[in-house]
Amino acid sequence: AQSVTQPDIHITVSEGASLELRCNYSYGATPYLFWYVQSPGQGLQLLLKYFSGDTLVQGIKGFEAEFKRSQSSFNLRKPSVHWSDAAEYFCAVGAYSGNTGKLIFGQGTTLQVKP
């Protein structure tokens, strides 16, 4: 069965420090992978996605993620965190087949940014 694991429920970093949020997935085929961000009281916004090609993908707001097939991981990184990055981050895998399929989310990681 498809699944996504985000090992860190809550992370606190200082503003300006680097960030890495971990994501591991379980999926039998080539995965479509996503990172979404959710600000309080808001819906989910796509940060970046991967489904083929270069395993290092760039997203919005200065985020990037690297797909490592051997580790079944898709970790999200940012070199310098801003206070406005405080939010909840979700990793997801698209269990797609043909023109249908579902998006399965991890439990989320809450990011707190210290001034």
Next chain:
Amino acid sequence: DAGVIQSPRHEVTEMGQEVTLRCKPISGHNSLFWYRQTMMRGLELLIYFNNNVPIDDSGMPEDRFSAKMPNASFSTLKIQPSEPRDSAVYFCASRATGKGNTEAFFGQGTRLTVV
């Protein structure tokens, strides 16, 4: 496009009452998803439709929950009768299926409180 539109944004109802949540997907998107978000369980996929047909409803918690998609521009999620444990944020998302169209776009959510 205005994005995925959900209504109402907030709903407070008494236990035992019927609740109907509404979703208008992005025009041209042919997959629609209903998710429930709680602190304890994170983002759970309840049901998804492809071309207005329910494909997977294995996430629907019990018979009190039902979802319909009578046409490509409208879907409802109904809870009858509602219970306090149904209190959560319910998200609708839509996706265009086709080469390169992989991500889902989320609405702002409906925050349901059952008292």
